[in-house]
Amino acid sequence: MHEHDHAHSAHAPVTDRDELTYYEKRVSAIQSLLIEKGLMTADEVRRAVEDMDSRTPALGAKVVARAWVDPAFKTRLLTDAKAAVAELGIDTGTLSTLVAIENTEKLHNVVVCTLCSCYPRPILGVPPDWYKSVNYRSRVVVDPRGVLQEFGLELEQDVEVRVYDSTADMRYLVIPARPAGTEGLSEEELARLVTRDSMIGVARARMPHQSAVPSPQSAV
Amino acid sequence: MSAKFKPGDSVRVRIGAPPGHFRTPTYIQGKTGSVVAVHGAFRNPESLAYGGDGLPKQFLYLIRFDQTQLWNQYTVSPQDTLCIDIYEHWLEPI
Amino acid sequence: MPRVHDRGGWSEAGPINQAEHDLSMWEKRTDALLVLLASPTKQVLRVDELRRAIESLAPDAYEKLSYYERWITAIEALLIEKGILTREEIDRKAREI
Numbered sequence: 001m002h003e004h005d006h007a008h009s010a011h012a013p014v015t016d017r018d019e020l021t022y023y024e025k026r027v028s029a030i031q032s033l034l035i036e037k038g039l040m041t042a043d044e045v046r047r048a049v050e051d052m053d054s055r056t057p058a059l060g061a062k063v064v065a066r067a068w069v070d071p072a073f074k075t076r077l078l079t080d081a082k083a084a085v086a087e088l089g090i091d092t093g094t095l096s097t098l099v100a101i102e103n104t105e106k107l108h109n110v111v112v113c114t115l116c117s118c119y120p121r122p123i124l125g126v127p128p129d130w131y132k133s134v135n136y137r138s139r140v141v142v143d144p145r146g147v148l149q150e151f152g153l154e155l156e157q158d159v160e161v162r163v164y165d166s167t168a169d170m171r172y173l174v175i176p177a178r179p180a181g182t183e184g185l186s187e188e189e190l191a192r193l194v195t196r197d198s199m200i201g202v203a204r205a206r207m208p209h210q211s212a213v214p215s216p217q218s219a220v
Numbered sequence: 221m222s223a224k225f226k227p228g229d230s231v232r233v234r235i236g237a238p239p240g241h242f243r244t245p246t247y248i249q250g251k252t253g254s255v256v257a258v259h260g261a262f263r264n265p266e267s268l269a270y271g272g273d274g275l276p277k278q279f280l281y282l283i284r285f286d287q288t289q290l291w292n293q294y295t296v297s298p299q300d301t302l303c304i305d306i307y308e309h310w311l312e313p314i
Numbered sequence: 315m316p317r318v319h320d321r322g323g324w325s326e327a328g329p330i331n332q333a334e335h336d337l338s339m340w341e342k343r344t345d346a347l348l349v350l351l352a353s354p355t356k357q358v359l360r361v362d363e364l365r366r367a368i369e370s371l372a373p374d375a376y377e378k379l380s381y382y383e384r385w386i387t388a389i390e391a392l393l394i395e396k397g398i399l400t401r402e403e404i405d406r407k408a409r410e411i
Contacts, residue, residue: 020411023383024340029407030390031343033399039358040350048346094354097259114245114322116365117381126345128334132381138327141247141302142291150330161300163287165322167243168280168305169262237315241366246316247323269366271396291323 051093055125057196059090060173063123064199065191067100068178078102081173085123092122096169101162103177103201108159110148110201111174112140113166120171124196131200141165151202174198176205221261223279223308229255230314231283233306241269244310248302252314253285256303264307279308318373319365341382347389359392367392 020028034040063085067074077084081098092098098120101109113119114137119127130136140147144161148154155161164172176198182190185208197203225231235249236242243265258281263274287300294300316324337345351358367388371379379387393399 021340023386025408025411026390026404027340027343027347027386028411029404030386030393030399031347033403033407034347034351034393037398039356039398044350045343045346048349049342052342052345052349114247115243115319116368126337128332129381130330130332130334133330134321134324134377135327135330137321138324139330142294142323144300145297147330151332157297158299161297162284163300163302165245165248165302165304167245168259168265168307170259170282170305241362241369245322246320265362265365268360268362271360271363274362 052126055122057124057194057199058191059085059125060120060123060196060199061191061194062088063090063100063173064175064194064205065187067175068182068190069187074102074175077175090123095120095122095171097171098123098173099170100173100175101164102175105177106159107162108148108155108201109162109164109172109174110140110144111164111166111172112137114138114141115167118166118171120173123171123173124199128196148202151197153203174201176201176203179205179207182208221276223258223261223281225255225258225279225281225308225311225313227255227257231255231281231311232314233283234310234312236310238266240266242266242310244306245304247290248285248304248306251285251290253283253289255281256284257282259305262307264309280305281308281311283311317369318371318376319369337382344382344386344389348385351389358396358398359389363392364388 031045035042063077066088067077073084073087077100081100082092082095085092085098103109117127117132119131136147141163144163145155166172176194179193182193193206193208195203195206198205230252231254232252233244233248233250258279260280261277262280264278265274268274283304283306285302286298287294287302288298290302348359348364350356352361364385368376368384371384371387376384390404394401
């Protein structure tokens with residue numbers, strides 16, 4: 001690692017609106033040089049950022065809602081998730097393997113990547129900071145019920161809690177259990193009950209009477 | 221080339237701390253679990269991480285462990301489990 | 315003795331900070347850099363190399379740097395390692411910005 005000498009730490013607030021942090025300058029410099037050397041174009045960078053912005057948990061919610069209303073789709077989803085989500089027009093890009101894991105009355109799944117931050121990004125967008133945090137990565141494998149409690153989720157004692165540690169190419173998407181009292185809802189209304197956190201496994205899907213909490217997870 | 225293990229087999233995760241990149245967390249090493257699924261053969265990340273081609277491909281398995289087998293302090297819910305993807309060269313038969 | 319990135323089961327872990335932040339533009343561009351460099355058409359870097367480079371950070375750097383600070387530090391180190399860029403030209407370009 002090189003030594004670098006810069007005026008302030010990367011975590012210090014930028015006091016002058018025109019002053020870029022060390023890391024902002026570093027990314028700009030590297031990006032400019034790579035473009036100059038013909039390894040990428042500014043257009044490609046712009047499109048990559050746009051693609052990232054277009055990936056939100058709404059994609060995953062659409063998949064879950066379809067699985068809730070269409071048992072044959074759910075079976076296909078549990079067998080080959082990548083092919084099933086492609087039916088809904090969702091392009092999973094360079095994702096190697098997507099695996100859908102279903103929560104039931106007796107089984108609650110929760111996903112982590114203890115070694116880094118592997119996450120089903122084409123379906124859910126970028127992971128929240130807490131998912132990438134060392135404390136989540138440390139604790140959810142050894143004390144999943146304690147972590148779920150911290151997220152406000154209490155489970156029955158007879159439920160099996162199953163943690164998935166994503167250590168290879170498989171990316172895991174939790175299919176939360178369909179809440180009771182949702183029989184009359186349309187697929188679109190059902191999708192609105194499916195939160196990002198329920199597809200990671202630290203929450204259940206919302207009940208119809210619960211108001212949607214405005215949060216970054218639902219923002220595009 | 222065929223997979224050494226099949227679903228239902230009991231396997232033990234090897235213990236090791238090779239100097240480079242590897243995807244077998246320390247907490248699972250030395251533990252015994254059962255094969256849930258065979259994912260197929262994949263390029264080896266230990267070589268990909270250094271610009272290698274990752275060949276020969278390694279079979280990758282979904283292994284399930286009882287949490288009570290992984291952690292001394294896991295006493296309350298004996299039915300809880302942990303699943304993890306482990307490469308064949310990190311597994312030995314029981 | 316697990317290495318600094320090998321985090322499962324560490325007993326000293328504390329409460330999970332659930333605050334979230336929208337990614338800043340430089341963070342998104344860092345992400346885009348990796349996606350492009352690792353894309354099948356370019357294949358300049360592999361995700362496995364990025365992970366390895368992040369894991370090779372000094373433990374205190376790993377703990378202190380934010381997620382995308384680790385990424386850009388690792389991407390820079392890899393581009394230099396592969397002879398695609400030099401530290402001097404990155405430093406020079408950064409001074410111009």
